[in-house]
Amino acid sequence: MSNTVTFKRYTVMIGNFGSGKTELSINLAIDAAKKGSTMLVDMDIINPYFKSSSKQQILEQAGVRVIKPDYANTMMDVPTLPAEIYAPFDTKPDRAVFDIGGDPVGASVLGLLQEHFAKCKDESEFLFVINPARPMQSTPEAILSLLREIEAKARIQVTGLICNGNLAQETDMDIIAQGEQMAEAVSRLTGIPIKCTAVKEDLAPSYEGNYPVLPVHLYMRPDWLNEIL
Amino acid sequence: MxxxxxxxxxxxxxxxxxxxxxxxxxxxxxxxxxxxxxxxxxxxxxxxxxxxxxxxxxxxxxxxxxxxxxxxxxxxxxxxxxxxxxxxxxxxxxxxxxxxxxxxxxxxxxxxxxxxxxxxxxxxxxxxxxxxxxxxxxxxxxxxxxxxxxxxxxxxxxxxxxxxxxxxxxxxxxxxxxxxxxxxxxxxxxxxTWAATGWEDKSRDRAVINSLYIEPEQMLEVxxxxxxxxxxxxxxxTKVETFMMEDAEYCITAYGTTARIAKSAVLKARAMGIKVGLIRPITIWPFPSEAYEKAADQVKAFLTVEMSAGQMVEDVRLAVNGKKPVYFKGTLGGFVPTTQDMVNELVKLTEGRE
The missing domain is CATH 3.40.50.970 (Thiamin diphosphate (ThDP)-binding fold, Pyr/PP domains)
Incomplete structure (x- = not known):
């Protein structure tokens, strides 16, 4: 099965750092910009490097409006957000993708927008990205505990799971399948449905699993990372 | 695991x-x-x-x-x-x-x-x-x-x-x-046996952890x-990695992340016909001077790349000991050099434009 996945107007990516939120957010935004007005809201104030807004140029060339922390991509380690983060609710673009920092502290910034999301409940979805190849994320219980912590801090409820089992360049079908098994276990424990499986674009055509596929282009990887020393 | x-x-x-x-x-x-x-x-x-x-x-x-x-x-x-x-x-x-x-x-x-x-x-x-x-x-x-x-x-x-x-x-x-x-x-x-974990066993000397030696003879001994x-x-x-140095006419050298980018640059430059190899110190103290001494008899010039204003380059120059020119390209401000930056430097080197 590989139906195209459809997303709501407000798509919020949450999960453990390293689960793949940033890469997925960029992919979603660039894809959405082909069809309508799109914003990417980088609300990650805990990562010093590798924020989605570090790809601002690529995003803007694709027609995505990028909203980012005040001092993102500078030398400053100052975790503040601009008032512009409310723009998606004022101007209602066709799609706004929110990329949230990868732990309960990072997710607490979502609380700022809680009232706005509450007003647009039917148009909002909160997607929890699962990658069991991350440390301390290798059991359903550990993932669930993080999910609940993030929900509490962010004052939202997760509406869907994204299977994103990956080991960066070493991802293969087994790793992807392990991601799905883990997401299925979390889904059984919580009743939260699985939204889709993210698959590196080169592997996507050979995917034979049960979920809609989200093909992923890796925008964040520097080319020299391919040199294994 | x-x-x-x-x-x-x-x-x-x-x-x-x-x-x-x-x-x-x-x-x-x-x-x-x-x-x-x-x-x-x-x-x-x-x-x-x-x-x-x-x-x-x-x-x-x-x-x-x-x-x-x-x-x-x-x-x-x-x-x-x-x-x-x-x-x-x-x-x-x-x-x-x-x-x-x-x-x-x-x-x-x-x-x-x-x-x-x-x-x-x-x-x-x-x-x-x-x-x-x-x-x-x-x-x-x-x-x-x-x-x-x-x-x-x-x-x-x-x-x-x-x-x-x-x-x-x-x-x-x-x-x-x-x-x-x-x-x-x-x-x-x-x-x-030297650890200060108590003195139950009186057959051994007391373990003393100290860095103060007032007597010059003692300080000398230490x-x-x-x-x-x-x-x-x-x-x-001492540990070092060399990459494509066998037939190299030029040597690029770097450590850490910069070495990885340099390795990528070596491959790109080789595809352009530039015979370049990489020396990557894995230990920077002790510094693998021998690898450079050896290369100094083989290559035409060295290029040291660092995310600094030029620090390891001094050890490279000491090792090369004046036998061949050692050039330097630094990246400052917190920027990470790109593979292309390094290829450009290598091209300059081959054209004698350094």
Whole structure:
């Protein structure tokens, strides 16, 4: 099965750092910009490097409006957000993708927008990205505990799971399948449905699993990372 | 344990635990906060002790204490925090104690910024603190290597009773890559009969941990012992990687993340017909001078690339000893050079435009 996945107007990516939120957010935004007005809201104030807004140029060339922390991509380690983060609710673009920092502290910034999301409940979805190849994320219980912590801090409820089992360049079908098994276990424990499986674009055509596929282009990887020393 | 996708900082934390480290004392600073964060979560699970000290100065002195009691202990910081630790590092070196110190370098001088840099090479390899001492300094280029070096670093530290520094740039601390934890090659690590763990057994001398030697004869004895040990370390522990040097007419040289970019540049330049190879020091103290001495009889010129204003280049020049020109290309401000930057420099080199 590989139906195209459809997303709501407000798509919020949450999960453990390293689960793949940033890469997925960029992919979603660039894809959405082909069809309508799109914003990417980088609300990650805990990562010093590798924020989605570090790809601002690529995003803007694709027609995505990028909203980012005040001092993102500078030398400053100052975790503040601009008032512009409310723009998606004022101007209602066709799609706004929110990329949230990868732990309960990072997710607490979502609380700022809680009232706005509450007003647009039917148009909002909160997607929890699962990658069991991350440390301390290798059991359903550990993932669930993080999910609940993030929900509490962010004052939202997760509406869907994204299977994103990956080991960066070493991802293969087994790793992807392990991601799905883990997401299925979390889904059984919580009743939260699985939204889709993210698959590196080169592997996507050979995917034979049960979920809609989200093909992923890796925008964040520097080319020299391919040199294994 | 299956491969995990980890940030360099997390991998460093787990590697220390896998190596039997149960004590971590530190103070947070970007871009290595994930090390203390990881240790604060993991060490209690292993019955260890994570302690966020009131300052870097306190943290390094806690390391001094734990090392003196024979424990495997680690601290980590980034450039300005490592500067604060230097007095304690010198004491630990003088007291001949093993420990692992991780420096995830950010750009400086001063408080500088949080972006990656390699400006602490002098500090790491030429002293940093006062007096005649050295650290063994290991320079990882990948997350996997950072993990391996931390694990082996504890063995090296215990074998030679010396502080070992793992020197990574901010990129090594922050980037995520697949990593597995594998035990280093087996060494005969001597028992810590010198550790101050009480004096139940009166048949042995009291264990005294000290770095104060008022009598010049005593101080001389200690420093001579240290110097002899450093010679031994140079013999046994120097490590270097060479890549496509066999037929190279030019040599690019770098360590850490920069070496990885340089490797990529070598491949690109080779595709353009430039015969270039890479020398990558894996230990930067001891420095692999021999590799350069050998290459100096073969290549036309050397190009050192660093995320600094030119530090390792001095060791390269000492090793090449005037036989061939040694050029330098630095990247400052916290920027990371691109493969293309380096290819451009290599082209200039071949056209004699340096």
């Amino acid at each position: 299956a491969k995990k996708l980890m940030k360099g900082s997390e991998a460093i934390g787990e590697a220390a635990i896998q190596a039997g480290c149960r004590y971590f004392f530190g103070y947070p600073i970007t871009p290595q906060n994930e090390i203390p964060e990881y240790m604060s979560r993991r060490l209690p699970q292993e019955g260890g002790c994570f302690l966020q000290a009131e300052s870097e100065v306190a943290a390094i002195n806690m390391v001094y204490g734990a090392a003196g009691a024979g424990a495997r202990v680690m601290t980590s910081s980034s450039s300005p925090g490592i500067s604060l630790k230097q007095e304690g590092v010198s004491y630990i070196a003088c007291a001949e104690l093993p420990c692992v110190i991780v420096n995830i370098m950010r750009v400086g001088p001063g408080l500088g910024g949080i972006q990656p840099a390699q400006g602490d090479y002098f500090q790491a390899t030429k002293g940093g603190g006062h007096g005649d001492y050295h650290l063994v300094v290991l320079a990882p280029s990948t997350v996997q290597e950072a993990a391996d070096m931390v694990m082996e670093g504890f063995d090296i530290a215990d074998t030679y009773r010396i502080p070992v520094m793992v020197l990574g740039d901010g990129m090594i601390g922050q980037i995520m890559e697949p990593v597995e934890f594998r035990q280093p090659k087996k060494r005969e690590v001597p028992a810590k 420093t001579e012992r240290l110097m002899a040990r450093y010679e031994q370390i140079k013999q046994n522990e």
